[in-house]
Amino acid sequence: MRKTNKLLLSTVLALAIPAGAMAAEVxxxxxxxxxxxxxxxxxxxxxxxxxxxLGKWLQIGGSYQFRxxxxxxxxxxxxxxxxxFANAQSIMQSGxxxxxxxxxxxxxxxxxxxxxxxxxxATQFWQxxxxxxxxxxxxxxxxxxxxxxxxxxGANSAMLGGLSGFGVQVPAGKPQNETLYTNKFALDLxxxxxxxxxxxxxxxxxxxxxxxDDKAVNGNAYFADRTGVFDGVLGHVxxxxxLNVDRAYATWSNIMxxxxxxxxxxxxxxxGAPTNLKSNNERPGNGGTPALLVNYAFDGMTLGYAPDIDMxxxxxxxxxxxxxxxxxxxxxxxxxLKDTDMLGVAIIPVDTDPLRVWLQWNRGFNxxxxxxxxxxxxxxxSPSVNLGSIDWYGIGAMSTLKKVGPGDLNxxxxxxxxxxxxxxxxxxxxMFQGLLxxxxxxxxxxxxxxxxxxxxxxxxxxxxxxxxxxxxxYGSKNWITFSPAADDMWTSKVGTRGKVYEPxxxxxxxxxxxxxxxxxxxxxxxxxxxDFEYTGSNNWVGAPIKIxxxxxTTMLLQAPVKEAHNIYGTFEVHF
Numbered sequence: 001m002r003k004t005n006k007l008l009l010s011t012v013l014a015l016a017i018p019a020g021a022m023a024a025e026v027x028x029x030x031x032x033x034x035x036x037x038x039x040x041x042x043x044x045x046x047x048x049x050x051x052x053x054l055g056k057w058l059q060i061g062g063s064y065q066f067r068x069x070x071x072x073x074x075x076x077x078x079x080x081x082x083x084x085f086a087n088a089q090s091i092m093q094s095g096x097x098x099x100x101x102x103x104x105x106x107x108x109x110x111x112x113x114x115x116x117x118x119x120x121x122a123t124q125f126w127q128x129x130x131x132x133x134x135x136x137x138x139x140x141x142x143x144x145x146x147x148x149x150x151x152x153x154g155a156n157s158a159m160l161g162g163l164s165g166f167g168v169q170v171p172a173g174k175p176q177n178e179t180l181y182t183n184k185f186a187l188d189l190x191x192x193x194x195x196x197x198x199x200x201x202x203x204x205x206x207x208x209x210x211x212x213d214d215k216a217v218n219g220n221a222y223f224a225d226r227t228g229v230f231d232g233v234l235g236h237v238x239x240x241x242x243l244n245v246d247r248a249y250a251t252w253s254n255i256m257x258x259x260x261x262x263x264x265x266x267x268x269x270x271x272g273a274p275t276n277l278k279s280n281n282e283r284p285g286n287g288g289t290p291a292l293l294v295n296y297a298f299d300g301m302t303l304g305y306a307p308d309i310d311m312x313x314x315x316x317x318x319x320x321x322x323x324x325x326x327x328x329x330x331x332x333x334x335x336x337l338k339d340t341d342m343l344g345v346a347i348i349p350v351d352t353d354p355l356r357v358w359l360q361w362n363r364g365f366n367x368x369x370x371x372x373x374x375x376x377x378x379x380x381x382s383p384s385v386n387l388g389s390i391d392w393y394g395i396g397a398m399s400t401l402k403k404v405g406p407g408d409l410n411x412x413x414x415x416x417x418x419x420x421x422x423x424x425x426x427x428x429x430x431m432f433q434g435l436l437x438x439x440x441x442x443x444x445x446x447x448x449x450x451x452x453x454x455x456x457x458x459x460x461x462x463x464x465x466x467x468x469x470x471x472x473x474y475g476s477k478n479w480i481t482f483s484p485a486a487d488d489m490w491t492s493k494v495g496t497r498g499k500v501y502e503p504x505x506x507x508x509x510x511x512x513x514x515x516x517x518x519x520x521x522x523x524x525x526x527x528x529x530x531d532f533e534y535t536g537s538n539n540w541v542g543a544p545i546k547i548x549x550x551x552x553t554t555m556l557l558q559a560p561v562k563e564a565h566n567i568y569g570t571f572e573v574h575f
Contacts, residue, residue, distance in 0.1 A: 057192040061516060065184040065572045069489050071177045073222070073530075073564040075170075077552040081431055081440045082378060083168035084555065140431075144385055145424040149432040149443040160441065169552055170559065175222070180489065181209035182238050186246070196254045200268070202247035204235025212240050221377035222561050223491035224539035225484035228373030228381070232296040232324065236270060236485035246270070246297060259308070263287065264301040267322060269294055270485045273356065274398045274412035277459045278469060279487070280506050280522060280572070283356065286316050289346070290360050292416045292455045292473075292494050293394045295483035298322030298342060314351030320344040325368050325383055338366040338386050342482075353400065360394040364482065367435060369427035369541055378429075378557075387435035388422035388446070390480065390540070396455075407462040414455040418480045420540070422446035430557060433542035436478055440555045444543060451479030455494055465508035465522075474499050477533070480540045490530060490564045495538035499531040515575040523571055530564040 139156075143149050153160065189201040221227060229239040235246040249265025271279065272288035272295065286304060289295075300322030309315045325340035344362040351357075367390060368383035396414030422435035424446055431440045438444035457471035475481075475497045486492035493500040504526030513519035534544035535556065542557070550560050 059190040060188070061518075061575055062185070062187040063572065063574045064186075065182075065570055067182045067184065067568060067570045069177070069180040069182075069566055069568045071175075071180060071489060071564070071566050073175045073490070074562045075173045075175060075222075075559045076547060076550045076562055077172045078170055078550055078560055079167045079553055079555040080170050080559075081555045081557050083170075087168050140428045141384075143426065143428045143432065146426055146434070146438075146443045146445060147424070149426050153432075153441060153443075167553075167555070171552075173559075175559075175561075183207055183209070183241075184238075185243075186235070187243075193250075197250065197252050199250045200247060201245070202268075203243050204246040205241055205243050206235055206238050207241045208238045211238075222559050223537060224541070224558070225492050225495065226490070227378065227558075228371075228376035230371035230373050230484075232298070232371070233485045234297060236295075236297070236487065259306045261304045261306075262301070263304070265299070267298045267300050267302070267320070269296060269298045269300075269320075269322065271295065271487075273358065274396070274414060274455075274457065275486075277398075277410055277412065277457060278471065278502075278504060278526075280467070280508075280520070280524070281574070282518060286318070286348070286351075289320070289344070290358055290394050290396055290414060290416075291483060291486065292396065292414045292453060293360055293362055293392045293481060293483070294342075294344070295485045295492065295494075296324070297485055298324065300342070312349050314356075315349055316351065317345075317347045320346065324364070325371070327383070337368075337383060340368050340383070340386070341365045354402075355397065355399045357397045358395070360392070362392040362394075362482075364390045364392075367540060370429055381429065384429050385425050385427050386423070387425050387427065387541070388420060390421065390435075390482075391419045392482070393417040393419075404460075407460055409458065409460055411458040412456065416453045416455075416479075416481065418451045418453075418478070420449045420478070420480065422448070427541060430541045433557075435540055436480065437543055439543060439545070440557065449478040449543075451476045451497075453479045453481065453494065465510055467506040467508070469504045469506070471502045471504075472500070475537070477544050477546075481538070484538060488528065489566055489568070490528070490561075491538050493528065493530070496530055496532065497535075497537045497544055498533035500528060501531075502526060502528045519575045521573050523569070525569045526567075528564075528566040528568070530561070532561055532563060535560050 139152065143152050184206045185204070187203045189199075191199045191201075193199055225233070226237065229237055234244040245266060247266050247268055249263055249267060251261055251263040253261040255262060268284070268287035269289050271281070272284050272291045275291045275295075276283055286306065287302070300320060302318050302320045304316055304318035306316035320343070322342040322344075323339060324342055327337040327339050330336045342362060342364050344360065347359040349357050349359070366386040367388060369385050369387055370381040370383060372382045374380050394414065394416045396412065398410070398412035401409045420436045422437050424434075426432045426434045426438060426443050432438060432443040433440065434444065434446060436449040437446055453473060453475040455471070455473040457469065459467055459469035461467045473494055473496065475495065477497060479495070479497055481492070481495045483492045483494050486494065493502070504524060506522055506524045508520055508522040511521055532547055534546055535550070535558075536542055536544045539558075545554070545556075545560075547560055547562050550556075
């Protein structure tokens with residue numbers, strides 16, 4: 001019996017020991033699995049923390065530029081329409097009749113007197129026209145189209161004859177600004193908000209040394225795009241030290257897992273290709289627009305599509321919409337001011353490092369006469385009438401050839417076509433001129449006008465970080481673009497009706513980038529020569545006049561510039 005019990009006990013113990021070991025092993029494995037899960041959870045938390053760190057979702061960059069310009073120009077003799085009108089009003093309001101000599105009818109304020117009028121005739125003329133003179137401006141404001149303008153001019157022909165006697169003649173001159181210093185600063189922010197959604201923001205400041213005004217380049221009164229500061233040029237034309245929002249837009253990419261994106265906000269519609277060569281920037285992405293046609297800070301939206309096509313590397317296409325002016329609330333009457341909108345279609349068949357090709361069509365609807373501006377040479381302005389629409393067509397390409405001699409050769413060629421479609425509307429603010437039609441107090445029946453422009457340039461990059469560049473552009477008589485936000489001081493050169501030549505040199509400092517891979521510091525020295533053939537560069541109001549046809553009695557809204565020179569230098573930091 002004892003032997004049997006011992007055998008049974010031995011058997012039980014033999015079976016129990018492996019079972020205990022197995023239980024301990026299972027418990028240990030459970031603990032290991034739990035610990036592994038905790039480690040995975042901890043790694044996930046660390047990853048989420050890292051993903052929320054600034055470096056993972058927010059990119060910060062920007063630029064600073066100090067610039068000095070020396071500007072010289074030549075103007076032709078002419079009669080200033082605004083000065084003439086202001087002169088006549090001032091004289092009448094100051095008590096004109098008391099200045100008439102009753103013995104001979106002469107007056108120091110009466111240049112129209114020719115010696116053939118009797119005192120009674122002179123007095124009768126001014127008595128008959130004084131009331132019209134005092135209400136002339138108010139009556140002009142009611143003129144909205146060609147037929148109304150012709151009727152108004154006919155009814156006030158005697159008045160206008162007297163007005164011409166107050167003409168303010170401006171002799172030929174040589175305007176200059178020996179040293180114009182400016183500070184320019186931009187701050188770029190790019191935030192990854194959620195999966196496939198990013199927000200881009202660019203804040204900008206651009207001011208003249210010793211000036212804190214909201215007028216462009218200390219009141220350049222020679223060209224429409226530099227007369228004052230308005231919505232489309234904030235941060236691109238020198239004004240004040242206020243930090244303005246140049247860009248602010250959200251982009252939703254990979255919509256429905258397709259190569260489609262939607263972007264809305266204040267658009268990246270400034271400083272597009274090929275201006276990146278002269279500005280020493282990287283090529284603009286798929287948000288840019290050809291600078292020959294558009295360089296204007298629009299508020300709008302874009303729908304884009306970028307399929308993968310082997311034969312067309314980098315292909316994408318997009319439809320863009322922008323609003324240039326919102327007319328606000330108004331009553332539904334025939335002369336109500338309408339919103340000014342822009343619609344564009346861009347097709348970029350190839351976009352690679354060695355080659356970029358673009359095709360562009362834009363249409364501007366309900367083009368206004370004057371933008372909202374304050375403290376200009378014409379006082380405070382705002383849109384008063386819609387003059388018609390404009391179509392633009394563009395085609396261009398830029399390329400880089402590596403190892404051409406000791407350096408790399410960059411070059412581009414761009415072409416543009418503008419076609420205006422004026423209505424019968426004329427602007428009283430512009431003294432009855434329409435969309436590329438008419439002259440001062442000389443309305444013209446509407447007709448489509450076609451203009452063209454070419455823009456070409458090269459830049460040779462040497463291993464010493466020296467970059468040598470040259471650009472040329474030409475615009476025909478009726479060429480009009482929408483590029484007032486260009487960085488040219490006299491006027492946006494791509495809108496010139498004539499020729500512009502510009503050589504420049506860039507010298508980068510051989511310094512190690514720290515803030516980003518693209519960070520750089522450089523100096524730039526350049527020279528611009530404008531050779532104007534027609535008046536009205538960058539102005540869509542009024543018919544162009546050949547510079548050589550202007551006489552000292554030709555009445556114009558702005559001084560006719562024959563030629564202009566600008567020597568400029570910059571010190572720039574991109575970070």
